[in-house]
Amino acid sequence: MAVSDRERHEGASTLNVRVIPRLDIKGPNLVKGIHFEGLRVLGRPEDFARRYYEDGADELVYMDVVASLYGRNSLLDIVERTSKEVFIPLTVGGGLRSPDDIRRVLRAGADKVAINTAAIARPELIREASRAFGSSTIVVSIEAIRRPDGTYEAYVDYGRQSTDVDAIEWAKRAVDLGAGELLVTSIEQDGTGRGLDLELTRAIAAAVPIPVIAAGGAGRVAHVSDVIARGAADAVCVASLLHYHYARQAPFDAGNFQHEGNVEHLRRRAGFGNVEEATLADIKEHLLAQGIGCRRPETQSLTAVERA
Amino acid sequence: MSTLAAPRVTAAVVDYGLGNLFSVRQACEHAGMEVVVTACGDAMATLRRLDLVHVLRDIAVSDKPLIGICLGIQLLMSESHEFGVHRGLGVIEGGVVRLAAARQGARDIKVPQVQWNRIFRPNDGRPPGDPWAATPLAGVADGQFMYFAHSYHVQPTDPAVTVSVSRYGDVEFCSALRRRNVFASQFHPERSGMPGLQVYRNIARAVTRGRGESAA
Numbered sequence: 001m002a003v004s005d006r007e008r009h010e011g012a013s014t015l016n017v018r019v020i021p022r023l024d025i026k027g028p029n030l031v032k033g034i035h036f037e038g039l040r041v042l043g044r045p046e047d048f049a050r051r052y053y054e055d056g057a058d059e060l061v062y063m064d065v066v067a068s069l070y071g072r073n074s075l076l077d078i079v080e081r082t083s084k085e086v087f088i089p090l091t092v093g094g095g096l097r098s099p100d101d102i103r104r105v106l107r108a109g110a111d112k113v114a115i116n117t118a119a120i121a122r123p124e125l126i127r128e129a130s131r132a133f134g135s136s137t138i139v140v141s142i143e144a145i146r147r148p149d150g151t152y153e154a155y156v157d158y159g160r161q162s163t164d165v166d167a168i169e170w171a172k173r174a175v176d177l178g179a180g181e182l183l184v185t186s187i188e189q190d191g192t193g194r195g196l197d198l199e200l201t202r203a204i205a206a207a208v209p210i211p212v213i214a215a216g217g218a219g220r221v222a223h224v225s226d227v228i229a230r231g232a233a234d235a236v237c238v239a240s241l242l243h244y245h246y247a248r249q250a251p252f253d254a255g256n257f258q259h260e261g262n263v264e265h266l267r268r269r270a271g272f273g274n275v276e277e278a279t280l281a282d283i284k285e286h287l288l289a290q291g292i293g294c295r296r297p298e299t300q301s302l303t304a305v306e307r308a
Numbered sequence: 309m310s311t312l313a314a315p316r317v318t319a320a321v322v323d324y325g326l327g328n329l330f331s332v333r334q335a336c337e338h339a340g341m342e343v344v345v346t347a348c349g350d351a352m353a354t355l356r357r358l359d360l361v362h363v364l365r366d367i368a369v370s371d372k373p374l375i376g377i378c379l380g381i382q383l384l385m386s387e388s389h390e391f392g393v394h395r396g397l398g399v400i401e402g403g404v405v406r407l408a409a410a411r412q413g414a415r416d417i418k419v420p421q422v423q424w425n426r427i428f429r430p431n432d433g434r435p436p437g438d439p440w441a442a443t444p445l446a447g448v449a450d451g452q453f454m455y456f457a458h459s460y461h462v463q464p465t466d467p468a469v470t471v472s473v474s475r476y477g478d479v480e481f482c483s484a485l486r487r488r489n490v491f492a493s494q495f496h497p498e499r500s501g502m503p504g505l506q507v508y509r510n511i512a513r514a515v516t517r518g519r520g521e522s523a524a
Contacts, residue, residue, distance in 0.1 A: 013412065014412065014417075015423070016425060017423070018423055053501070083330060087334070087335060087499060087505055088499055088500070089496075089499045108330065109330040109331065111331055136458070136459075180422070180457075181422060210420065211418050234418060234422070295424040
């Protein structure tokens with residue numbers, strides 16, 4: 001008889017980093033920009049979400065990039081459709097201002113919410129939300145830009161508005177107020193494919209006892225392992241790395257893309273120069289080869305499902 | 309994936325104000341169960357306020373399947389140390405304790421544990437045979453990854469109720485338990501992909517058969 005699963009995994013790491021596709025959403029579309037600007041339409045978020053789920057994503061993040069500014073709510077429909085066919089955790093953020101907003105998103109099918117703008121404006125929201133829905137439901141999103149002196153400043157409204165708030169101090173305060181996890185994005189690195197900001201991630205991971213999800217800048221698989229090994233991240237968000245690959249595989253039909261949006265990029269089936277595209281399996285295999293524990297995509301399938 | 313073609317059965321989901329019921333509802337419906345959410349803070353206080361404590365205790369001693377998930381497994385215990393010492397439902401004898409933060413190699417074992425982790429069959433000299441065969445874990449592979457998000461774990465007094473164990477840092481803890489018609493897991497089967505949906509399908513089958521003794 002072959003070695004049992006138990007024996008095979010005895011002594012294996014009990015820490016498994018999460019690889020989390022981040023889907024920025026504008027209206028009905030999945031978009032991706034550079035430094036949160038110049039947004040390109042890549043497809044329908046539900047299609048990408050389903051594909052990433054099937055390919056072994058550990059969680060998903062939906063970020064509504066315009067809700068903070070315009071208070072739109074079409075996101076709820078997308079969340080509801082997604083949660084009917086995607087059975088992994090889904091974090092939803094963008095424009096959530098109150099416990100009522102949060103309840104609405106959770107009722108639509110989100111498992112966690114990410115809050116930034118409203119939490120900086122009124123930090124007590126973190127305390128109220130974590131008491132009402134449980135800390136594990138509340139992800140505080142910190143979007144930061146490095147200042148000339150090397151410190152980091154938190155930005156709100158999808159990178160459009162500075163705050164004078166020090167990102168690391170804010171991270172500690174968010175934990176004290178009841179945040180369950182932190183999603184830390186470098187606005188300067190986001191969309192560039194040049195790698196995540198290791199210093200920002202490490203500074204925040206060292207300052208807080210809760211899980212830190214690093215985001216912004218992954219352009220090749222090695223960037224993902226770097227931010228875990230050298231940035232002390234517990235989870236990594238990836239976007240461009242996966243999105244362009246899947247966008248080019250999907251049949252293009254401009255009629256699918258309602259409302260506004262730059263679809264020229266899609267029409268040309270272009271990749272993105274700074275990104276060495278990868279699949280979730282590529283990322284996971286790379287992590288395991290680096291000795292970093294994670295859930296193998298193939299464990300998604302069952303050995304004896306229909307036996308029963 | 310296709311929805312199991314089974315007679316419609318009904319699952320009552322208890323909403324005590326915390327946790328994501330929509331996910332549970334979707335998973336139940338996917339497994340062919342119809343869902344009734346019963347009403348809508350502090351979980352035990354809410355259960356008391358909603359007068360559900362006795363209802364749940366009565367179901368626990370009936371033949372109807374009673375399922376607890378995440379905080380749900382903790383509420384079943386006789387006492388909890390989350391937010392001070394509280395009395396739980398007392399359906400399962402034992403306590404609830406906080407996970408220990410620690411280091412593993414160069415990395416921190418953080419609390420809460422928020423990640424996918426493996427579930428194993430208990431290795432405690434039980435009789436040979438598949439200990440998951442007649443439980444909601446039937447068909448799930450030993451060592452299967454499931455999704456966890458928690459700071460506390462249960463410690464049942466009677467080791468025989470433990471159906472799966474998981475390791476986090478140096479701690480091995482009970483990640484699922486079962487006693488007759490009562491099944492509860494620390495992980496979230498409804499957020500654990502296909503293997504998690506298998507758990508719901510098993511539960512749906514058990515409900516269809518009208519008894520909680522055998523789910524497979």
